[in-house]
Amino acid sequence: MRGKPLAAVVSAGLSKFGKRRGLSGRELFAEAALEAFERCPNLDPPKDIKMLIIGNMSESFEHQCHSAPIMSDWAGLLPTPAVRVEVACASSAAAIRYGVFMILSGLYDVVMVGGFEKMTHRATSEATEYLAMAADYPFEQWNGATFPGLFALMATAHMHEYGTTEEQMALVAVKNHHNGALNPKAHLQKEVTVEQVLSSRVIAKPLKLYDCSLISDGASCAILTKPEIAKKYTDTPVYIIGSGHGTDAIGLYERDNLTSLKATKIAAKEAYEMAGLEPQDIDIAEVHDCFTIAEIMAYEDLGFCKPGEGGKFIESGIPMLDGELPINMSGGLKAKGHPVGATGVAQLYEIFLQLTGQADKRQIDGCEIGLTQNLGGSGATCIVHIYRRG
Amino acid sequence: MSEVIPFTIEQFYKFIGERKLMSAKCNKCGLIFVPPRPMCPECLSNDLSWTQLKNKGKLLTYTVIYVAPEEFQHMAPYAIGIVELEDGVRLPGIIQNIKHEDLRVGMELEVDFDTTVQSTWPQWPRYFFKPP
Numbered sequence A: 001m002r003g004k005p006l007a008a009v010v011s012a013g014l015s016k017f018g019k020r021r022g023l024s025g026r027e028l029f030a031e032a033a034l035e036a037f038e039r040c041p042n043l044d045p046p047k048d049i050k051m052l053i054i055g056n057m058s059e060s061f062e063h064q065c066h067s068a069p070i071m072s073d074w075a076g077l078l079p080t081p082a083v084r085v086e087v088a089c090a091s092s093a094a095a096i097r098y099g100v101f102m103i104l105s106g107l108y109d110v111v112m113v114g115g116f117e118k119m120t121h122r123a124t125s126e127a128t129e130y131l132a133m134a135a136d137y138p139f140e141q142w143n144g145a146t147f148p149g150l151f152a153l154m155a156t157a158h159m160h161e162y163g164t165t166e167e168q169m170a171l172v173a174v175k176n177h178h179n180g181a182l183n184p185k186a187h188l189q190k191e192v193t194v195e196q197v198l199s200s201r202v203i204a205k206p207l208k209l210y211d212c213s214l215i216s217d218g219a220s221c222a223i224l225t226k227p228e229i230a231k232k233y234t235d236t237p238v239y240i241i242g243s244g245h246g247t248d249a250i251g252l253y254e255r256d257n258l259t260s261l262k263a264t265k266i267a268a269k270e271a272y273e274m275a276g277l278e279p280q281d282i283d284i285a286e287v288h289d290c291f292t293i294a295e296i297m298a299y300e301d302l303g304f305c306k307p308g309e310g311g312k313f314i315e316s317g318i319p320m321l322d323g324e325l326p327i328n329m330s331g332g333l334k335a336k337g338h339p340v341g342a343t344g345v346a347q348l349y350e351i352f353l354q355l356t357g358q359a360d361k362r363q364i365d366g367c368e369i370g371l372t373q374n375l376g377g378s379g380a381t382c383i384v385h386i387y388r389r390g
Numbered sequence B: 001m002s003e004v005i006p007f008t009i010e011q012f013y014k015f016i017g018e019r020k021l022m023s024a025k026c027n028k029c030g031l032i033f034v035p036p037r038p039m040c041p042e043c044l045s046n047d048l049s050w051t052q053l054k055n056k057g058k059l060l061t062y063t064v065i066y067v068a069p070e071e072f073q074h075m076a077p078y079a080i081g082i083v084e085l086e087d088g089v090r091l092p093g094i095i096q097n098i099k100h101e102d103l104r105v106g107m108e109l110e111v112d113f114d115t116t117v118q119s120t121w122p123q124w125p126r127y128f129f130k131p132p
Helices: A025-038 A067-074 A091-105 A124-132 A147-162 A166-180 A194-199 A227-232 A262-275 A292-301 A310-316 A340-355 B009-017 B070-075
Strands: A007-014 A052-055 A082-085 A110-117 A202-204 A218-225 A238-247 A284-286 A369-376 A381-389 B022-026 B048-052 B056-065 B078-085 B090-095 B108-114 B126-130
Touching (some): A007 A025, A007 A340, A025 A110, A052 A067, A052 A091, A067 A082, A067 A110, A082 A091, A091 A110, A091 A218, A091 A238, A091 A340, A091 A369, A091 A381, A110 A340, A124 A147, A147 A202, A147 B078, A166 A194, A202 B056, A218 A340, A262 A292, A262 A369, A292 A310, A340 A369, A340 A381, B090 B108
Parallel strands (some): A052 A110, A284 A369, B090 B126
Antiparallel strands (some): A007 A218, A007 A238, A238 A381, A369 A381, B022 B048, B056 B078, B056 B108, B108 B126
């Protein structure tokens, strides 16, 4: 199994992320689907696509459960069967993983995976509440914990244990805003300075507004095929060569370690072993920077640096666009935006563009291997995928 | 009689309403665990009993929340933290009776109770933390 293609990505689509007034989730998904279909003229979508797997976190935003058949319909795929998977913000990475499993089962040759979330029509307090539903209700939500609050608890612990600073966290935001400014689909396409990050209003101490990802509208999708038939659809497939999934206790308080996410380590280990690769083999990565501290912890838990050295890692410039290991070329959740159900496949989309040389101003030349890391909640779920240029 | 009291979250909060911080204890492997649950998360035994926890511990980490869900907006900014009790059990909770600038990792805190909320799912009496 080591290094063997599990499935091929032959096309991908992404809606513009941002405040998409007047558009609902299904229309955003159609926008993403159209791009994926246009990229892949040899694909006959309703005939070729045998299954649609959709990631979507919360029916609260749009007062709409049972969204999978709607997405099949709005993508023009009826009667293609569709199912929704949910593991909070990692929902569409789960869609990828189960899409891969369907291909591996041999039952289907072509499946479509995707995700969406429509969020910005809600007040910030409402969105905060709906997102907090992915935390443990009886102990965390009941005690007023929010997602910025839970990651702030990790940030305080990381600062206390390793001396990580608010300035180092700010550098993550500065980097990702820089990259986002080069991404025409990013929610926020503007540079920020360390001073702007540090002086922005406090959301949950020590996390400030610019340490937090965005509440965004957006949708994403990708077409997966059996590796052997990928060239029928594109000359430049990207192969999924590793997939890992870690699960931990939902409550942050139930976990032994407050400065590291065990689910990320488990998922990374599984994905690296499946791919037959080590952290140093990765050329580019999209990681789950829902908050700046989460990206610093991702550097450590994915093995890009030692535990506690994530702050120094961003200071070194290694994860910058022109560094040795560019991370969050798309702008990440921080600047590209975080329509939660869309995020996992949106990370795949950036890796797909990069590995096929289509990332324009933010293109990393010569990259061969890409990694994505998508968290659910405060880290009870983590899904890691590893991709190789075809 | 303790074995007939169910190991549920509702029961945990019923005890909170009686101003008691109670944990499940596995009679097989000795693990003390909150939230209580029908089987030991370590050895999967259902031979369990209730044990009362000490109301003291130290603060492992904290934050002060400024942007709150609607239900908590009237309290913002408010402090929450994770406390490791002397028995080793960890609990998240609101920290009261302290100036936010005085919060420190490692500080001693004790558990107190607000029993004004009736115990019916999903509304429970609260425990909270405060300086001794």
